[in-house]
Amino acid sequence: MHTSIIRFLLPALALSACTAAPDGRLLSPDGDLAVAFSTDAAGVPVYSLVSGSDTIVRPSTLGFRLLGDNPDLASGFAVDGIEHSAHDGKWAPVWGENDSIADVYNAMTVHLTQKATGMKMDIEFRAYDDGIGFRYVFPAQAGTDSLRIAEELSQFAMAGDHTAWWIPGDYDTQEYEYNITPLSGIRAKNSNDQPGNVSATGFSPTGVQTSLLMRNDSGVYINIHEAALVDYPAMHLDLNDTTMMFTSHLTPGIPEAKATVALPFATPWRVVMVGSATDILATNIIYNLNEPCALEDVSWIHPTKYMGVWWEMITGKSQWSYTNAEDFDLATFDYSKARPHGKHGANNANVRRYIDFAADNGFDQLLIEGWNIGWEDWFGKEKDYVFDFVTPYPDFDLKALNDYARSRGIKLMMHHETSGSPANYEAHMDTAYALMNEYGYDAVKSGYVGNILPKGDTHYSQRMVRHYLDAVRRAADHHIMVNAHEAVRPTGLARTYPNLVGNESAMGTEYQNMSTQHVTILPFTRLKGGPMDFTPGIFRMDLGSFAPGNKEHKRATVANQLALYVTMYSPLQMAADLPEHYAEKPDAFAFIREVPVDWSESRYLDAVPGEYIIAARRAKGGDAWYVGGVNAETPRTASVALDFLTPGRTYEATLYADTPEADGHTNPEVYDITRRTVTSDTVLSIPMARGGGFAISVRPVDANN
Ligand code: NOJ
Numbered sequence: 295m296h297t298s299i300i301r302f303l304l305p306a307l308a309l310s311a312c313t314a315a316p317d318g319r320l321l322s323p324d325g326d327l328a329v330a331f332s333t334d335a336a337g338v339p340v341y342s343l344v345s346g347s348d349t350i351v352r353p354s355t356l357g358f359r360l361l362g363d364n365p366d367l368a369s370g371f372a373v374d375g376i377e378h379s380a381h382d383g384k385w386a387p388v389w390g391e392n393d394s395i396a397d398v399y400n401a402m403t404v405h406l407t408q409k410a411t412g413m414k415m416d417i418e419f420r421a422y423d424d425g426i427g428f429r430y431v432f433p434a435q436a437g438t439d440s441l442r443i444a445e446e447l448s449q450f451a452m453a454g455d456h457t458a459w460w461i462p463g464d465y466d467t468q469e470y471e472y473n474i475t476p477l478s479g480i481r482a483k484n485s486n487d488q489p490g491n492v493s494a495t496g497f498s499p500t501g502v503q504t505s506l507l508m509r510n511d512s513g514v515y516i517n518i519h520e521a522a523l524v525d526y527p528a529m530h531l532d533l534n535d536t537t538m539m540f541t542s543h544l545t546p547g548i549p550e551a552k553a554t555v556a557l558p559f560a561t562p563w564r565v566v567m568v569g570s571a572t573d574i575l576a577t578n579i580i581y582n583l584n585e586p587c588a589l590e591d592v593s594w595i596h597p598t599k600y601m602g603v604w605w606e607m608i609t610g611k612s613q614w615s616y617t618n619a620e621d622f623d624l625a626t627f628d629y630s631k632a633r634p635h636g637k638h639g640a641n642n643a644n645v646r647r648y649i650d651f652a653a654d655n656g657f658d659q660l661l662i663e664g665w666n667i668g669w670e671d672w673f674g675k676e677k678d679y680v681f682d683f684v685t686p687y688p689d690f691d692l693k694a695l696n697d698y699a700r701s702r703g704i705k706l707m708m709h710h711e712t713s714g715s716p717a718n719y720e721a722h723m724d725t726a727y728a729l730m731n732e733y734g735y736d737a738v739k740s741g742y743v744g745n746i747l748p749k750g751d752t753h754y755s756q757r758m759v760r761h762y763l764d765a766v767r768r769a770a771d772h773h774i775m776v777n778a779h780e781a782v783r784p785t786g787l788a789r790t791y792p793n794l795v796g797n798e799s800a801m802g803t804e805y806q807n808m809s810t811q812h813v814t815i816l817p818f819t820r821l822k823g824g825p826m827d828f829t830p831g832i833f834r835m836d837l838g839s840f841a842p843g844n845k846e847h848k849r850a851t852v853a854n855q856l857a858l859y860v861t862m863y864s865p866l867q868m869a870a871d872l873p874e875h876y877a878e879k880p881d882a883f884a885f886i887r888e889v890p891v892d893w894s895e896s897r898y899l900d901a902v903p904g905e906y907i908i909a910a911r912r913a914k915g916g917d918a919w920y921v922g923g924v925n926a927e928t929p930r931t932a933s934v935a936l937d938f939l940t941p942g943r944t945y946e947a948t949l950y951a952d953t954p955e956a957d958g959h960t961n962p963e964v965y966d967i968t969r970r971t972v973t974s975d976t977v978l979s980i981p982m983a984r985g986g987g988f989a990i991s992v993r994p995v996d997a998n999n
């Protein structure tokens with residue numbers, strides 16, 4: 295979209311930005327994106343968005359349906375004034391893909407008054423070069439302390455039947471495969487029998503979740519998501535597939551109002567990203583629309599590479615529980631009288647074995663699930679109280695294991711499964727975090743499996759959005775980093791609370807054999823809001839070979855699994871497979887040992903969602919580069935120009951690649967490792983198998999090193 299014609303027009307457009315205030319026009323700093331705001335004859339707020347010659351959002355209305363005494367805030371508005379401003383800044387994230395992020399935008403605030411009621415509502419727009427954001431701001435005003443919102447009425451009218459990468463609308467899970475269809479094809483494919491961990495709360499046959507990726511006929515990518523989801527329900531999108539108009543659909547909870555907001559109040563930002571495929575991968579607009587870091591001391595927050603006593607339970611080789619529910623008195627929780635079933639993974643000897651392996655190989659932490667009592671009888675039972683988050687099983691010596699881990703130079707990572715009972719977690723949270731402080735844990739993986747209690751609440755309701763952020767804030771008070779599974783999908787809040795180091799909110803490796811295209815879509819969608827604890831690094835693809843009865847085969851090559859450490863950015867990365875499987879392939883494991891989890895610089899070299907992604911990143915504060923490529927179903931040869939290297943310097947590249955026989959479906963465990971000298975002039979030609987990929991470490995070897 296950034297054609298030379300557009301660049302040529304730039305000076306003229308930039309000039310009009312200075313003179314356009316009265317008519318509600320807002321241009322991006324490069325002049326390519328143009329927002330137009332007005333009110334129609336009925337006083338309905340309307341905006342539209344164009345990018346060069348492409349209409350991105352046709353005229354779309356804005357407003358709210360309210361409950362209670364207040365009439366809807368949907369029409370009858372007069373414009374009191376429009377203010378313009380510009381911002382040219384940058385900020386340094388505590389961890390991230392880049393050590394500095396440019397934050398450059400033009401802004402416009404529209405002040406509205408509803409004539410009949412006197413209600414005041416502002417709409418703030420920001421235009422960046424790679425997208426726009428807008429939000430509603432309700433100033434404090436006489437006579438109205440709060441609003442009860444029945445529905446937000448933000449429209450996003452698309453200009454055509456775009457190709458879309460989408461997952462079904464659902465109030466409880468994002469753990470779906472992506473569908474790739476035209477917008478007009480959503481209805482036919484969208485049903486509650488979509489594969490995945492579906493909780494069947496589909497609200498509309500054309501309802502989808504954000505981030506929603508689309509591409510128009512001229513190849514421009516459009517992505518609708520939200521930023522800074524605070525104190526408000528998550529937004530879904532409902533498509534009118536005749537007009538190709540999306541309307542916001544807020545997630546309901548138990549109260550009649552989807553959101554109750556105390557004034558003054560600002561909604562989350564509604565974001566429309568616009569650009570090429572690699573522009574969408576690289577944009578920081580979601581983080582830029584979030585508030586700066588709210589924590590004064592961030593010295594305790596650190597990128598973390600970890601292993602876990604986990605995959606062995608996921609695959610069924612061992613279990614979280616200590617005994618069987620029928621061999622145990624659930625009334626007394628007295629494990630001394632219980633007969634162990636002998637498959638408890640989190641036992642002292644096994645945990646020590648993992649500690650040794652993780653420490654020997656330079657990991658920072660070891661996650662242990664199933665360390666605490668209660669796993670015998672909880673799943674699907676909808677009990678208010680299952681876990682207390684502090685009492686270990688009899689064969690897990692909390693103090694001795696933490697001491698041993700410390701003596702080996704690593705930390706244990708805490709696990710809090712809340713069993714979908716936020717009230718129980720809230721009641722135990724301070725003692726749970728205090729226990730972590732006592733033993734020196736500084737990171738927790740939390741989870742929200744099952745229907746949210748009390749019955750009728752949902753994972754993405756206003757009440758639960760408050761809960762997740764409250765858990766992160768309270769964790770920060772205890773200097774604890776949080777990785778929350780099954781929580782609401784992230785919206786860039788890690789800028790404000792960088793101890794939010796991970797989320798799940800999509801299908802991760804625990805789905806085992808999800809499609810090969812999945813990892814070529816997530817960086818365009820789910821990852822825009824924040825990092826994912828995807829748990830890559832599986833080396834043994836035939837799961838039945840070590841977990842008796844497991845019929846699944848992971849459809850990814852070893853080289854593909856290595857590439858994920860580069861293509862799926864996260865400051866928290868797991869090596870998910872078992873120590874014995876890494877010991878079988880020490881030469882490939884060397885890449886996982888070496889690859890950093892924090893970066894100074896990132897480049898997205900080439901990508902097509904659903905087909906492949908190739909990314910290069912420079913280690914934080916260092917000279918070494920790491921390149922990753924992941925491929926979906928069609929085998930292809932990637933051409934990788936190393937022109938990001940410093941000219942004149944010499945590097946040694948170690949390439950971990952698919953062999954010619956490799957195939958993610960049928961022959962996934964074969965790989966080739968080669969070394970060669972490279973410079974910034976080198977162009978590598980690298981075959982990628984079906985479900986395959988490659989990983990390269992590029993380290994300087996010249997005198998400047
Ligand atoms: C679901 C999480 O995604 C998974 O990683 C975890 O092991 C289980 N819940 C148990 O808490």
Ligand code: CA
Pocket residue numbers: 469779780798
């Ligand atoms: Ca999960």
